[in-house]
Amino acid sequence: MPDEEQKPARPNARTRLLDVAMVVIRRKGFAATSIDDLCRAAGVTKGAFFHHFASKQELGVAAADHWSETTSALFADAPYHRHADPRDRVLGYLDFRRSLIAGETSAFTCLVGTMVQETHESSPAIRDACRNSIFDHSKVVEADIAAAMEVTGTVPGWTASSLALHFQAVLQGAFVLAKAGNDPEVALQSLDHLRRYVALLFDRSPGKGTEE
Amino acid sequence: MPDEEQKPARPNARTRLLDVAMVVIRRKGFAATSIDDLCRAAGVTKGAFFHHFASKQELGVAAADHWSETTSALFADAPYHRHADPRDRVLGYLDFRRSLIAGETSAFTCLVGTMVQETHESSPAIRDACRNSIFDHSKVVEADIAAAMEVTGTVPGWTASSLALHFQAVLQGAFVLAKAGNDPEVALQSLDHLRRYVALLFDRSPGKGTEE
């Protein structure tokens, strides 16, 4: 009976800082986010911050890694994996990505895509952590794409890897346009074009719309 | 008697600041670029800066507008317009965009795409200037896409506007991945996928130019 009912099991300062970093940095950008901003949002002090991170840059790297872990779990649990035909898994991946795009811009955009734009020259450590996050994630679909290519049987002038990265490019670009237009709609339409492309490549009817 | 012959007519402080802003902001990001950075690069003083711009935000807006004018001139002079068939003009646009991607990352990426990621929430004025730059530019291809759709004659489930914006999304996303990977190659491959998509839509062979 004396459970931890009311308190949602407040985790330690490091985890709280990384959690709020995902939200705040997506909203304000990395450079414009001060360490005090993060401490305030996480309800910790500067001493706690520098106990866990040697510098702001190190938090950036840790935030990118934390993002990778968070999204990995999300996609591992996604329902589209159950499709028997790999072509349906590829399209299902896109439908799943599409279903995530809704509400506040900062809720569905990509942390590492945002961060790497700012830090790609000034901080190689953060850039590499962001690169790993994006490129490693692309491997998740790449396997299904490769399987779908075998099913289709054609010998195309492109690789599974390049198409998987194209997926990520379209998503990142869709986020940029959604931010610029302050409206997720343009991102959804871009994903529809990508889905149509994949359907054409794999000789699938373009139908099957939104989610499942 | 010593005339002003040799000097290449050094323009005024405002123009110089906007010119260096295009380079420096793409390299460091907007928030991480200080006014002193810009003044140093432009060879002007802070007094000159605040004579021409009321605030850093106002420079951001002016830089986005300056970017629009610069790129407008570039695309107006581009050679792909000469194609008679609008489908070739659409593909020619993509080939032209592709030809621009080379060398240093900060040399071919997009200023407004970079800026809007950082400022979309904190500065509506900059966000809107960036949105106008991207969305207005998309109109350039949109006209050719619409003409190409008429030539093809099909009634697709998509609009010229949405495809034109998809072009911009792919480009913006390709820039993000090029920055993350520190290599333009991935951007080129993404553009190849986009070109293949367009060729399929317009029933054009995925290869280069004109065959029916």
Next chain:
DNA sequence: GACTACATACCGACTGGTTGGTATGTTTCA
């Protein structure tokens, strides 16, 4: 053509607040 009145372009020292980071406690818990 010279004098006044005003405008534009630019200079650089200065300010008050913010920043990333440090130095030094205090609490928690194995």
Next chain:
DNA sequence: TGAAACATACCAACCAGTCGGTATGTAGTC
């Protein structure tokens, strides 16, 4: 008891923005 996990107080550098000033034009007027 001792180390890990925090908190408090503080600092030097940096930041956007201010302000008093100069140099150069330029339009109007007598």
